[in-house]
Amino acid sequence: MAKVEFFVDGVKVEAEEGTSILEASLAAGIYIPHLCSHPDLESRGGCKMCVVYIEGKEGPQLSCRTNVEAGMKVTTQDERLKQIRRVSMEFMLAGHPHDCLSCKMYLKCELQAMMQYTGAVHGRMRDVTKTTTRINTNNPLIVREMERCIACGRCIRVCNDVRGVKVLQLNKTDAPTYEVYVGTEGDLPLKESECAFCSACVEVCPTGALQDMEGVFRADIPKQQALIPCSVQCPAHTDIPEYIRLVKEGKNAEACAVIHEKLTFPHSLGLVCVRTCESQCKRTHLNDPLSIRNLKRYACEHDDEQIWKKNLKHLDPTGKKVAIVGGGPCGMTAAYYLAKQGHDVTVYERNEKAGGYLQYGIPMYRLSREVVQGEVQDILDQGVNLVTGKEITDVNELKKDYDAVVLTMGTIGGKQAIIEGREIGHATTAVEFLHGVSSGNPDPNVHEGAKIIVLGGGNVAFDAARTSAKMGAKVSMFCLEARAVMLADDEEIDGAIEEGVELHDSTTNLEILGTAEKLEGLRYADITGFKFGPNGLEADIIEGSEKVEPGDYFIYAMGQKAVIPESFGIELNKFGFPVMKEGTVHETVQEGIFAAGDCITGTKSVVLAVAGGREVASDVDKYLGGDGDIDEKLYDREAHNPEIGRRVGFNALTREELTMTDISERAHSITNPVDQGFTLEQSKCEAERCLQCDLRCDFKKTVMWTEV
Amino acid sequence: MERICEVTDEALKELVEAANRAAEDDTVCPVEVAYKIAEKTLATTCGKGVMCRDGFRQVYLITKDFVDGKGKGEEDIDMLKEILGVIEETADCDLSYTASHTILELMTKFSEEFDAHVKRKSCKKLICAGCHTVHIDAAKCKGEGACIKVCEFGAIKGGAGMFSVIDQNKCTSCNKCIDVCPNGAIKGAGAVKPQGPTAPAPVGSWGAAAAGGRRRRG
Numbered sequence: 001m002a003k004v005e006f007f008v009d010g011v012k013v014e015a016e017e018g019t020s021i022l023e024a025s026l027a028a029g030i031y032i033p034h035l036c037s038h039p040d041l042e043s044r045g046g047c048k049m050c051v052v053y054i055e056g057k058e059g060p061q062l063s064c065r066t067n068v069e070a071g072m073k074v075t076t077q078d079e080r081l082k083q084i085r086r087v088s089m090e091f092m093l094a095g096h097p098h099d100c101l102s103c104k105m106y107l108k109c110e111l112q113a114m115m116q117y118t119g120a121v122h123g124r125m126r127d128v129t130k131t132t133t134r135i136n137t138n139n140p141l142i143v144r145e146m147e148r149c150i151a152c153g154r155c156i157r158v159c160n161d162v163r164g165v166k167v168l169q170l171n172k173t174d175a176p177t178y179e180v181y182v183g184t185e186g187d188l189p190l191k192e193s194e195c196a197f198c199s200a201c202v203e204v205c206p207t208g209a210l211q212d213m214e215g216v217f218r219a220d221i222p223k224q225q226a227l228i229p230c231s232v233q234c235p236a237h238t239d240i241p242e243y244i245r246l247v248k249e250g251k252n253a254e255a256c257a258v259i260h261e262k263l264t265f266p267h268s269l270g271l272v273c274v275r276t277c278e279s280q281c282k283r284t285h286l287n288d289p290l291s292i293r294n295l296k297r298y299a300c301e302h303d304d305e306q307i308w309k310k311n312l313k314h315l316d317p318t319g320k321k322v323a324i325v326g327g328g329p330c331g332m333t334a335a336y337y338l339a340k341q342g343h344d345v346t347v348y349e350r351n352e353k354a355g356g357y358l359q360y361g362i363p364m365y366r367l368s369r370e371v372v373q374g375e376v377q378d379i380l381d382q383g384v385n386l387v388t389g390k391e392i393t394d395v396n397e398l399k400k401d402y403d404a405v406v407l408t409m410g411t412i413g414g415k416q417a418i419i420e421g422r423e424i425g426h427a428t429t430a431v432e433f434l435h436g437v438s439s440g441n442p443d444p445n446v447h448e449g450a451k452i453i454v455l456g457g458g459n460v461a462f463d464a465a466r467t468s469a470k471m472g473a474k475v476s477m478f479c480l481e482a483r484a485v486m487l488a489d490d491e492e493i494d495g496a497i498e499e500g501v502e503l504h505d506s507t508t509n510l511e512i513l514g515t516a517e518k519l520e521g522l523r524y525a526d527i528t529g530f531k532f533g534p535n536g537l538e539a540d541i542i543e544g545s546e547k548v549e550p551g552d553y554f555i556y557a558m559g560q561k562a563v564i565p566e567s568f569g570i571e572l573n574k575f576g577f578p579v580m581k582e583g584t585v586h587e588t589v590q591e592g593i594f595a596a597g598d599c600i601t602g603t604k605s606v607v608l609a610v611a612g613g614r615e616v617a618s619d620v621d622k623y624l625g626g627d628g629d630i631d632e633k634l635y636d637r638e639a640h641n642p643e644i645g646r647r648v649g650f651n652a653l654t655r656e657e658l659t660m661t662d663i664s665e666r667a668h669s670i671t672n673p674v675d676q677g678f679t680l681e682q683s684k685c686e687a688e689r690c691l692q693c694d695l696r697c698d699f700k701k702t703v704m705w706t707e708v
Numbered sequence: 709m710e711r712i713c714e715v716t717d718e719a720l721k722e723l724v725e726a727a728n729r730a731a732e733d734d735t736v737c738p739v740e741v742a743y744k745i746a747e748k749t750l751a752t753t754c755g756k757g758v759m760c761r762d763g764f765r766q767v768y769l770i771t772k773d774f775v776d777g778k779g780k781g782e783e784d785i786d787m788l789k790e791i792l793g794v795i796e797e798t799a800d801c802d803l804s805y806t807a808s809h810t811i812l813e814l815m816t817k818f819s820e821e822f823d824a825h826v827k828r829k830s831c832k833k834l835i836c837a838g839c840h841t842v843h844i845d846a847a848k849c850k851g852e853g854a855c856i857k858v859c860e861f862g863a864i865k866g867g868a869g870m871f872s873v874i875d876q877n878k879c880t881s882c883n884k885c886i887d888v889c890p891n892g893a894i895k896g897a898g899a900v901k902p903q904g905p906t907a908p909a910p911v912g913s914w915g916a917a918a919a920g921g922r923r924r925r926g
Contacts, residue, residue, distance in 0.1 A: 044712065046756055046757045048759065048798050060797060060798060061710070062712075150762075151755065151761060153756060175751065180761050
């Protein structure tokens with residue numbers, strides 16, 4: 001576009017033709033006051049802050065609405081202009097609370113900044129008491145403190161002109177007050193007004209009139225990140241709103257490319273992720289969170305083109321060698337990124353196959369092994385060497401052949417129950433049991449007709465219980481928590497009960513009864529509550545509720561632990577975790593030996609393991625002389641469409657749920673999937689529900705006079 | 709300045725005409741017209757611009773104080789001029805321009821009237837509620853009670869065959885009783901108040917001797 005030169009207070013400024021004097025001056029670092037203008041909104045000129053004189057034009061002119069012309073001479077500072085700005089400010093302040101200190105926008109408020117700039121004061125004008133400030137103040141997500149509103153109209157313009165939702169408007173009371181206020185048609189609450197809760201109005205409000213409800217966005221991280229709570233909460237910070245939008249548009253391959261930017265094993269995660277992202281989804285405050293995991297699953301199940309592979313970054317060989325001990329999700333992820341950074345990577349896996357808990361833990365009815373091995377292969381395709389069936393017994397011996405070693409052995413040992421009588425045996429841990437089933441060597445004690453008692457109430461306990469039940473055993477589970485607050489996902493609990501698992505929630509285990517030859521069962525009692533005191537578990541037992549559950553075999557699902565023998569040669573703390581170098585997350589105190597994933601954090605989740613793998617890869621790359629930058633863009637994003645449009649019923653759209661496989665098809669099979677992925681229609685309906693929190697990050701920042 | 713808004717000054721037409729005849733027409737008080745223009749502007753504005761919405765709120769509040777006899781003296785006159793000057797110069801629409809321009813003209817042309825309202829709480833034309841009082845001439849009153857019926861404030865006492873009396877503590881000087889009196893017995897008063905009875909009495913009992921008495925308000 002053509003450039004023109006003009007003058008602001010005698011300073012020559014170059015600007016693009018078609019820009020306003022205000023815009024051009026701000027871009028050149030010359031401040032012209034403004035309040036109702038916003039860089040993303042059409043200027044309306046309502047506040048009069050931006051008045052200037054233009055040579056050859058009579059009287060003050062609006063710099064926000066006047067485009068620059070070649071040779072134009074603009075005066076921004078003058079006594080009369082100052083007076084106009086001050087009087088206009090005082091008009092607005094007349095109806096505004098006097099006390100800035102109690103406002104949450106204190107020091108972030110454009111009105112406050114403009115008050116200082118203009119020297120306006122409360123008190124010269126008659127105080128105006130508004131009568132409309134209590135209208136429509138009870139809304140989800142958006143807090144309206146309308147006594148602070150100056151009716152600049154930014155929220156109305158953004159809602160109508162930018163978002164196209166058309167909910168906000170100027171309303172006016174009848175005689176005798178004739179009060180103009182920002183409201184909705186018929187003063188309906190936002191939810192009934194078809195508000196899309198995009199919160200763009202909050203974003204552009206120059207005062208504290210419109211605010212985000214507290215607790216929706218974190219206050220302890222940079223705002224641009226905090227505004228997308230799902231991505232913040234995802235340990236790998238996947239660009240969730242972006243891929244959900246792509247799924248909505250039917251661009252599954254593109255969605256997968258976005259997912260692959262941050263995640264290895266995305267399809268597996270689409271099936272089994274703990275989805276902490278959903279716990280922070282903004283829509284939870286309207287009805288239910290987005291079904292993010294199932295949308296990811298849908299995208300992965302329909303990624304026919306695999307375009308993510310086209311743009312993968314792969315740096316030239318560095319000649320450095322890295323060994324990774326443990327081929328679970330963390331180790332494989334670290335291997336993947338290190339290989340892409342140009343290093344020569346070898347993964348040592350003690351089992352026959354890589355994949356760790358994905359391969360040997362999670363039941364096949366939740367996660368097909370074809371999916372896992374397909375994703376392992378994707379990693380190997382990046383040039384990762386995999387040595388299976390090889391247990392590393394001495395890390396220092398291994399280190400001799402490598403520039404760096406990464407320990408990602410996970411937590412492979414199941415914890416034993418702390419319960420009287422456990423020395424008589426007749427028990428396994430959930431980890432061992434599931435490993436056996438996955439390897440094709442199921443524990444012979446779990447069989448058709450056997451009576452199995454599972455102790456624990458987490459997802460792993462349910463994995464063990466459901467698998468046992470599917471193998472024909474009669475299963476009863478015991479856990480401390482009440483049904484409503486159990487750690488496992490609801491769908492696991494419901495599925496297990498449907499499949500015949502008997503759940504005894506709110507119980508405490510007292511004793512294992514029997515002899516080394518024959519198990520009798522479990523003595524237990526009902527409880528009203530429990531806590532962990534200094535002496536361990538303190539359960540409030542209901543008197544007289546003691547019972548005995550007969551059983552043939554126990555499965556303990558009490559958590560897992562890292563198992564690193566001393567002979568391994570790594571310095572361990574008293575909890576059995578490697579000792580890390582101070583100030584680092586992933587470097588052990590031993591030179592060139594790193595660690596990540598469950599073996600330093602304790603048992604967490606697959607997605608945390610993947611995130612840990614990414615982090616350690618970056619650290620190791622830096623250690624080996626790289627820049628540690630493992631980020632990549634696998635999908636070239638199109639500019640977001642800021643228009644949402646008005647859609648009746650949008651804010652009330654309900655969450656799509658997966659269709660469960662018919663009970664007859666899943667009750668007796670350890671491989672048949674327990675549920676079916678979304679249909680095309682479901683994927684669109686669910687993706688449509690996204691509030692697109694990220695669109696808010698696209699707004700340009702307004703400039704305050706203190707910032708020029 | 710650029711007219712951003714398309715709101716016209718059509719709504720002010722009658723009031724502007726009234727303002728133009730304020731010098732000759734005894735039924736038009738320039739201060740009251742200013743107040744009514746401000747009120748009409750608030751009633752008509754679209755509310756998008758600060759000058760109409762918040763500026764005229766101030767003009768309305770200040771001129772309302774003037775007609776209510778609550779003006780704060782010279783400072784209010786100066787403030788009002790400053791405000792109107794800014795609005796006139798930066799008006800978004802014909803409505804706020806004409807309103808501010810007309811009131812400013814009234815303030816120049818009738819500066820004494822404005823002064824009298826603000827400083828002495830006195831309306832020469834006995835129109836502004838807070839700047840005059842209303843009285844019944846007991847000698848002329850025939851006790852027909854039309855005034856009692858029309859008074860919204862219960863400020864007039866009287867009865868069958870009695871002349872009526874206005875309770876000045878309750879009277880708001882709305883002048884409605886003046887218009888309905890068939891005998892022309894009710895009149896407004898400025899600084900000089902007519903002397904009269906404080907309670908109703910039989911018609912004709914308030915003689916000519918009393919009717920002549922007048923005193924200046926202390």
